[in-house]
Amino acid sequence: MRSLDETDLRILELLADDARRPFSDISDEVGLSAPAVSDRIDRLREEGVIRRFTVDVDRSTLSGGTPVLVRLSVRPEFVSDVRDALREADPVEHLFVTVDGDVTFHARLDGGSIRVELDDLVDLSTVREYDVSLVESAEWTPTVNGTGFALECAECGNTVTSEGERARIGGTLYHFCCSSCLGRFQTRYDRMEAGARSDN
């Protein structure tokens, strides 16, 4: 698979700022033609780098719905079941799964009983413990400067070129400038994961 270059990253930044920006605008910025930009965006979508174009809505202006943060401590063998169920659930906006089987999600509750609804979504017998908090503020930062959209080696920080490598570690795809950085990262990740587990 072809790797992302500087132009792709610049395009992503511009789209993060305004996803409805015309391709002709973008093409001026990056020094390509509009069709070329269109092609790149198509490719980014196909590769899954771009998940979707969407809208950031100020939910506080919309009536109804109480924002809550829910943390579930899920029995390990059921983590993926719970994740899949919540992923499909309408009220769930953000969903995080940690390596130790904690599932945290941010949702908007609208009426009725949370216990009953939770029971509909996930099998509560697979949940050891759960904790619900009212959310006072929730923010999301789509524009990511510097480190965010820079394609850098996850191990040494150097720029990753097309000679670099990719690897999926712990379910996440990382980029490396070379194979030795990949090996080193893998070792370090394993150590860190063991450390995080022992924190609990």
Add this chain to the structure above:
Amino acid sequence: MRSLDETDLRILELLADDARRPFSDISDEVGLSAPAVSDRIDRLREEGVIRRFTVDVDRSTLSGGTPVLVRLSVRPEFVSDVRDALREADPVEHLFVTVDGDVTFHARLDGGSIRVELDDLVDLSTVREYDVSLVESAEWTPTVNGTGFALECAECGNTVTSEGERARIGGTLYHFCCSSCLGRFQTRYDRMEAGARSDN
């Protein structure tokens, strides 16, 4: 300010699904002309309901850094300081503050010592307790209608708003619409517990 109608909500839903969807598509869906849809979207932007059009990027394909979910138990007087600091921090993508002063955020750290990284982001002397977990997967689903489940008062069953209260009673967190419901519930619980004890 004029309130939103069903058509506005439907437009927001369609945009949340695909922000680059042509207005003519939307106009077909909602039974308006394309210019009318354009007008409504302009108004939604002016009113601040629409913050921006943006792109949801699968960051796992992009950058180095280890995704973590951090939960801070912050001393009450410093909650807004911590929130402000994290809001500006580059590696922080999602930030949630609950009414009881817990700050949860999702960020990408460069690896190495998590404690050192955290110390860069927040003043740890204002934090009573913190908990870091490696994130295996993170997802975001933009939703407009938070229909589905709700937080009901454990005493009277009414919807709990941000004016409500919560209390941990017998190891379980309960929510109440007001302090008198909390008091009543507490009394009832104590009586029940005393009854159970005297059975032994």
Add this chain to the structure above:
DNA sequence: CCTGAAAAATTACGTGA
């Protein structure tokens, strides 16, 4: 990846409910 033309979408503006 470019240019250039065709198709499509967006915007501007005048009119009417």
Add this chain to the structure above:
DNA sequence: TCACGTAATTTTTCAGG
């Protein structure tokens, strides 16, 4: 005020190189 229709403009897509 809100929405519509038409026309002018801009943007996107599609060829061919």
